[in-house]
Amino acid sequence: MTRVTRSLPALAPGSVEAAFVIQGYDEVVAHDTVWDEHSHPFHELLWNERGASTAVVGARAWTITPTLGLWMPAGTPHSGSAVAGTWFRASFFGSGTTSSISDTPVTVEITPLLRLLLERLGDPALPDHSRAATEVLVLDVLAPSPRELLLHVPTSALLRPIAEAIREDPGDPRTLTDWASALGVSPRTITRAFNAETGMSFARWVAAVRAQHAVALLTRGWDVEAVAEQVGYRSASAFGAAFRRTTGLTPGIFRTR
16 A cells, blocks of 8 residues: 655644634545654644544544544644545634634544534535534534543663564564563563553553554454454453543444444
């Protein structure tokens, strides 16, 4: 499969005049696509109609789905990626006409109501007065969500080999003790490093990687049993329990309808 890299400019908030309150864009990517780091002069709400994609800010990587979007404040440098067939949506909010719901990127739950309102704004025949009323409703229901598919990616020389291997293969069965032996350090050293760099233990970090990878598979139509095996769990029930502990959500919510 061909991979396409797109380069966009880094623009400061307000550097481009916004003659709109909310403006939408959507695209089905034909190839695996990577967006180099860039920033927008407008606030942006990223969400997907189909499939899962990733947005990266520094060492933080969010998974974006049809039910969990990401609010990106104007001027925030970020990169991203999506696999072929992903149908992504972006709603831009004029930084001069709307206030950001957060100073930093935050997850936004794409509720049925919010989805309907955003889709209504995509109707080119929508009268001006109806557009204005719909925009008010969108701004009223937009709010950060405590639910998120966020991964803090460690970058130290010690943890990088672990992070790269597990992100490449979330089903990697190696334990903390296995990695300590392979790297010639104590398990306690790795534990301390993970807590310092990611704010979580090795086991919780692995569970987070597996949850993100699982979501990408679920949104492509994989059944739960196959996903569980692919990401390293012995049963669908064990996978479901770990997924709920990590995300606060059930795997079924991400299944393609």
